[in-house]
Structure formats: C-alpha cells, structure tokens
Amino acid sequence: RKEVEQDPGPFNVPEGATVAFNCTYSNSASQSFFWYRQDCRKEPKLLMSVYSSGNEDGRFTAQLNRASQYISLLIRDSKLSDSATYLCVVVTSGTYKYIFGTGTRLKVLA
Amino acid sequence: DVKVTQSSRYLVKRTGEKVFLECVQDMDHENMFWYRQDPGLGLRLIYFSYDVKMKEKGDIPEGYSVSREKKERFSLILESASTNQTSMYLCASVDRFRRGEQYFGPGTRLTVT
Numbered sequence: 001r002k003e004v005e006q007d008p009g010p011f012n013v014p015e016g017a018t019v020a021f022n023c024t025y026s027n028s029a030s031q032s033f034f035w036y037r038q039d040c041r042k043e044p045k046l047l048m049s050v051y052s053s054g055n056e057d058g059r060f061t062a063q064l065n066r067a068s069q070y071i072s073l074l075i076r077d078s079k080l081s082d083s084a085t086y087l088c089v090v091v092t093s094g095t096y097k098y099i100f101g102t103g104t105r106l107k108v109l110a
Numbered sequence: 111d112v113k114v115t116q117s118s119r120y121l122v123k124r125t126g127e128k129v130f131l132e133c134v135q136d137m138d139h140e141n142m143f144w145y146r147q148d149p150g151l152g153l154r155l156i157y158f159s160y161d162v163k164m165k166e167k168g169d170i171p172e173g174y175s176v177s178r179e180k181k182e183r184f185s186l187i188l189e190s191a192s193t194n195q196t197s198m199y200l201c202a203s204v205d206r207f208r209r210g211e212q213y214f215g216p217g218t219r220l221t222v223t
Contacts, residue, residue: 008150034211043200043214044153087152089212096141096160096204097168098212102152 001026004090006101014109017078021104023088024070032091033064033071037084038103044087047073078108113137114215116201122221129188131218133201139213140206142184144168144176146197147217153200159184160206191222 006023013019033050050062050071061074088101117132145153155168157176177185198219202212
C-alpha cells in the first residue's frame with residue numbers, strides 16, 4: 001500500500017463549480033500535512049498547510065481527519081486558473097521526510 | 111523573495127557520462143532535498159541533506175551521489191548516466207525548525223540518450 005494515495009483524476013469541472021479531493025495516508029504517526037499545486041512543467045508550490053482544526057484561504061478549504069487518516073481540499077467557485085495538479089504531502093513525526101502523493105489533476109472548463 | 115535555483119532547465123547527456131546537477135538556495139535553510147518526478151510515480155526522494163557534509167539516502171539513491179560542501183549548495187551527481195535516469199529533477203529546501211513549506215527550484219529536465 002502506498003504511504004500517500006490520491007485519485008489521479010482528471011477531474012473535469014465547469015467554471016463556478018465546487019470540487020473536492022481527498023488524500024489518504026497510511027502512517028498514523030504523520031504530523032504535518034500540506035497541499036501543493038503544480039502547474040504543467042513547473043515546480044510544486046505550497047497552496048496551503050492543513051491544520052487539525054481545518055483551515056480556509058479564500059475559495060480553498062483544507063480539512064484533516066486523523067481518525068480516518070485522510071486530508072481533503074475543497075475548491076469553491078472554480079476558476080480556469082485553478083487548472084493544475086494538486087499534490088498531497090505528509091510529513092512523518094520525527095523525520096524530515098516529505099511524502100508526496102502522485103497528484104490529482106483538475107481541469108476547469110469554460 | 112525566497113529563491114531556489116538550479117543550474118540548468120534542460121540537459122541532454124549521453125549514456126555513461128558523469129552528470130552534475132547543482133542547486134543553490136538563498137534562505138539559509140539547513141535541509142535540502144533532491145527528488146525526481148516521473149509520470150504516474152510522483153516525486154520520489156533521492157537524497158536529503160540536513161547540514162553541510164551530512165546526507166541521508168532517500169527512497170531511490172541507486173546510481174546517484176550528492177555533495178554538500180556549503181550550506182547554500184547541494185549537488186546531485188549521476189556517476190554514469192543511464193537512459194532510465196531520464197527524468198525531471200527537482201531540488202527543494204526547508205527551514206529545519208519550521209518543518210513547513212518546502213521551496214522548490216524550477217527543475218532540470220534531464221534526457222539521457
């Protein structure tokens with residue numbers, strides 16, 4: 001079983017739609033969680049960290065469910081510019097190892 | 111503005127050549143990483159360095175070595191390039207004490223022919 005798993009997609013959604021991605025992780029000792037965005041042929045960039053209490057940044061909301069070992073990303077009012085690959089990243093307690101999911105591809109259609 | 115730079119965006123090398131990929135960060139970060147990214151496999155950690163001259167193997171270190179002589183610079187070396195090392199190589203750094211955002215360089219797309 002992979003340490004971090006994501007649905008690769010693509011998720012094709014119309015502009016203005018709400019879309020949600022989940023990411024599951026296998027190590028219960030994981031302590032830090034992030035969502036990164038990666039545009040085609042570019043480097044990954046931090047979208048948001050994921051806190052235990054959940055957090056929101058504009059149209060983006062991230063949640064953590066430790067009991068079920070998954071994190072989620074919700075995007076409201078999708079824009080064409082949101083089209084990208086979204087990477088889930090997990091850091092295990094006591095290590096500096098960042099485990100990346102393979103990414104979920106989002107296409108927002110006009 | 112924080113910055114991680116990599117020596118080349120695109121590189122074409124022949125099988126058997128020794129290849130050097132360089133990464134420089136200007137954020138005084140202790141921790142630096144080398145990943146390769148392949149379709150369907152995501153980012154895989156090759157090597158990690160937590161201080162000058164200190165390194166740890168990642169998940170796929172075979173065929174690679176690294177060098178960290180100065181805090182700001184982390185080099186990846188392919189001792190004898192092979193076609194299965196054709197990939198996108200990404201360098202990243204992070205502040206040791208924050209364990210937060212990893213900052214990535216723009217990547218080097220290496221083709222070995």
